Amino acid sequence: MFDFVRTHTRLLQFLLVLLIFPSFVFFGVQGYSSFTEGGNATVAEVDGHAIKQQQWDMAHQQQAERLRRQMPNVDPKLLDSPQFKRETLDQLVRERVLLSAAEKQHLAVNDDRLQRLFISDPQYAFLRKPDGSINNEMLAAQGMSSADFAERLRRDLTLRQVMEGVTQSAPDTPAARQISFNALLQQRQVQLQRFNAADYTARVNPSDAELKAYYDGHQAQFKAPEQAVIEYVVLGVDALQQDLSVSEEDLRKYYDENxxxxxxxxxxxxxxxxxxxDKDQPAAERAKAKAKAEALLAELRKNPASFAEVAKKESQDPGSAQRGGDLDFFARxxxxxxxxxxxxxxxxxEISNVVESDFGYHIIRLDAVRGGEKKPFEAVRPEIEAEVKKQLAQRRYTEAAEQFTNTVYEQSDSLQPVMDKLKLKKQTATVQRTPAPGATGALASPKLLEAVFSNDVLRNKRNTEAVEVGANQLVSARVTEYRPERVRPFEEVQLQVRERVVNEQALALARKDGQARLAQLQQGGDAAAGSLPAAVTVSRAERGDLAPAALDAVLRADASKLPAVLGVDVPQGYVVARLLKVESPKADAPQLVALQGQYAQAWAAAEGRAYYEALKKRFDVKIKAPAVAAVPADAAASK
Structure with missing residues (x-):
């Protein structure tokens, strides 16, 4: 009991978040109350609460840093990708949604429940040593106050209650389970004949007239997008640090002051x-406990060496009694x-007098003291220099931002003046009206691109206004070349046109032969089926190399009268299928047994997602940040 009270630190908080509420794995101790609210663009709104760009940037930086520590070899481009950043924003939104739901439902977690949870829940066993004590080495490395931990843990458990009411009541009836398992595990024996377009490409040779006709009828497929070639400059804290120097005297002064x-x-x-x-016990009970503690202290005064033996026998702290009362090292x-x-x-x-707390009466023996050593200046000098430069740059940024904003506006025919004044580096890029997939930094800012394609900037070749693209980061750009959207000439895309026409004509031939074969099977019955390949067994769990559209058609086919034949258009051509046999899963099938435990979890997850989507609508979630293009799905060929 007492061990729990004394060991709230950052690592435990992080691991609890990871276990209790996976959606919060991206964030540290800071709650919404710790974020500043002013001077930032709103990237999302939840129940009237704004999520600012600065909050998003801070959360993204924290998550990126955590992943770097956990996976030192992670690709930096992944951590700075639009998809990764958007996942971070989604988590901020989710937490804000659940906070609003918890407030509306008046949910809370008291101290007793926090304590009971830690003591009784098996999922926290990994945080305890074999003897039951907390692994202080792991905890001390994280550096977090007990107040911070308790606040975060209490909030996470409160938020878990929001979802538990739904996820723990998901339907799980035998009838529903049977329907689901049958749909997933039912097997069908089928003979397949494929007509692949790739096998017909050698048989087609479109004429120039056919190619030109296709081009004329599909010009939208051959457009070059609107583009602008730009030069731009970025003002940020990092840029301002480059030319800063700090004297040795100032570095030592900072070292002494901190x-x-x-x-x-x-x-x-x-x-x-x-x-x-317990503090709530009657006074008489408390007095009785104190008297017992005083008696034990008197015994120890006579024989201090018996402390461990007395602790094992008399201490009522189960976490430390078996260790002779040892609580290991702890900080303030x-x-x-x-x-x-x-x-x-x-x-x-030294052995203390009796010490009273909310948990009872303690007799304390101090065993050792460690720490308190100061690192030498030389060991931390690089760290201090970087920190001081960063602070100086941040102080300088406000003035520099004003200079930047005024200069790009007042001398709008060139970026050179602002480059000279603030010693900034010119960069170039070719951009479109929306951020390119994988774009990072300033080029990922829709606000900057909107400014670039404004009438004044395009027509008059003027600088854009100073655009805030991130925390303490301003950008201005100018257009050096404008390329309007155009249809690329036939000669430029002739090879692409030919490829598409060949594929289209080959696909038509494959489907024609496939449909003819289907008609033959429908009319000729078993005799016509003699040349079909050997039967294969397919299911939703084991589709083999069958294309999804063909698998879906086979599993949906009417099996009341077998054999049954069907034909299916697939992206690669045409598939003819002859359904021979249907087998439902047996009650003792290994796959069925394995799925029993997963079924309830799947339902709970689905119910949880649906409930969360309902909460988003209830609390009027508005995402104002630009949408991120979906990552292309695996284009592995399916036949």
Whole structure:
């Protein structure tokens, strides 16, 4: 019990979030209350609450940094991709939606439940050593106050309640299970004959007239998009740091003024004996417990060496009693205050008087002290220099941003003046009205591209206004060449046209032969089917190399009268199928047994998604950030 109270730190918080609420794996301790609200574009709204660009940027940076620590070899481009950034925004929105739902439903988690959960829930067992104590080495590496942890854990458990009411009541009846399993595991034996367009390409040779006719009728397929060739400059904190220098004197002054940052936290190792007595117990019960503690203390005063033996026998803290009362090392903020105050006032080897807390009465022995050492200046000098430069650049940014904004506007016929004034580097790019897939930085900003394609910038070749594309980041661009949308001439796309016409004509031949074969089977029955390949068994779980459209047709086919023949158009051509046999899954089939446990989880997940979508509508979620193009699905060939 007492171990739980003293060991709230950042790692436990992160792992609990990962276990309890996967959608919060992207975020640290900071809640919405810690984000600043001013001076940023709104990227989303939930129940009237704005999510600002700065919040999004901060959450993205935190998640990227976590993944870098966990996977040092991760591709940096992945962490800066539009899809990754959008996932972060989706998580911010989800948390805000669930916070609103929890507030409306008056959900909360009290201290007792937090404590019981940690003690009784098996999912937290991995945070305890084999002897039942907390793994302090893991926790200390994270550096988090107990107040921060308790706030976050309480909130995450509260948010879990929002979804649990739905996900834990998902339907799971034998009849529904049977229907679902039958649809997934039912097997059908079928003979297949494929007519692939690729086998017909050698038989087609379209004429120039056919190619030109196709081109004339499908010119929209051969358009070159509207483009602008631009030059642009970016003002950001990173750019301002480049020319900054900091004197050795200033670095040492910063080191001295921030000594606490470079001093390891003092930790103390103590053992204790607890006579448990909850703060809400009657006064008489508390007095009885105190008297017992006083008696134990008197015994220890006579024989201090018996502390561990007495703790094993008399202490009512199950987490430490078996270890002779040992609580291992802990820092300030990890213990309840009366205990901490006593421990930090003692000398190693000293035994305290009886200390009262909400949990009862403690006798404390201080065993060791460590930490408190200050890192030498030389060891942290690079870190200090980077931090000081960053702070100076951030202070300089406000003034530089004003200069940047005024200069690109007042001298709008060139970017050179602002480049010279602020020592910025010119960059070039070719852009369209919407961000290109995979675009990063300024080129991923719809606001900048909108400015680039404005009438004044296009026609008069003027600078765009200063556009904020991120936290402490301004951009201005000018168009050096404009390329309007145009239909590319036939000569330029003739090879593409030919490829499409050949594919189209080959597909038509394949389908024609496939339909003829289908008619033959329908009229000739078993005699006509003699030349079909051997039967194969397919199901939704095991489709083999059958194209999805063909598999769906085979599984939907009327099996009341067998054999049954059918034909299916597929992207690659045409498939003729002869259905021979239908087999439903047996009750003891290994696949069926394995799916029993997954069925309820699948229903719960589906119900949870549907409920969350309903909450998004209820709380009027508005995403104002640009949509991210979907990642293309795997185009693996299916026959």
């Amino acid at each position: 000594a606490a940052r470079y001093t390891s936290a003092e930790q103390r190792r103590a053992s204790h004996i607890l006579v448990a007595s 903020g990890a213990m309840v205050k009366p205990f901490e105050d006593a421990a930090y006032a003692m000398k190693p080897g």
